[in-house]
Amino acid sequence: MLTDAQIVTAIRHGVGGDGRALFIMPSAMYQSLGDDDVAAIVAYVRSVPPVDRAEPVSRLGPLGRVFLAAGKMNGIQEAFEIDHTAKQRAAPTEGPTAEYGNYIVTVGGCRLCHGPTLSGGVIQGPPSPVPASNITPEGLKAYDEASFARALREGKRPGGAPINEAMPWKLTREMSDVEIRAVWNYLQTVPPKPFGNH
DSSP states (O other): OOOHHHHHHHHHHOBOTTSOBOTTOOHHHHTTOOHHHHHHHHHHHHHSOOOOOOOOOOOOOHHHHHHHHTTOOTTTTGGGTSOTTOOOOOOOOSSSSHHHHHHHHHHTTHHHHHOTTSOOEEOOSSSOOOEEOOOSTTTTTTOOHHHHHHHHHHOBOTTSOBOOTTSOHHHHTTSOHHHHHHHHHHHTTSOOOOTTOO
């Protein structure tokens, strides 16, 4: 059984209890998690009933190695890419502020799909790339705060068209009103960019 410290190391550093780098553990964004949020994750993990089975060793297959060699799978083992000496920062105070919205966008992984500038584009990797929407003010012109909240809660665009299920709205629908408003307020402060302009 992992200790609390080993779980924290897995979350923030992408290193498993056996000291090996974890596959597909987004520790670069999780490094920004505040201590209270990491403690809440550990508490949740501890609340889940244990499973008694041996997990197979993760290995990268031939297709995965091809994508990795082509530079299409950066972040597969972030333990080798992140600064393990980075100091932890406290999470901003929860509220409908742009600062708190930036925190949610960062630890929620929005930039993994929408890109570093949040201007969208093609998501890299198999099996079929799906273009992510531009969520800078340029791409959100058709939205107001209410329709943005509907997109995150129901997976619907302002006109009612469904959003591709690659957008994890079944997870974002669990966000509180304050969290959604904070994200909306933060996105209004992002520099407008044309679609896919990173």
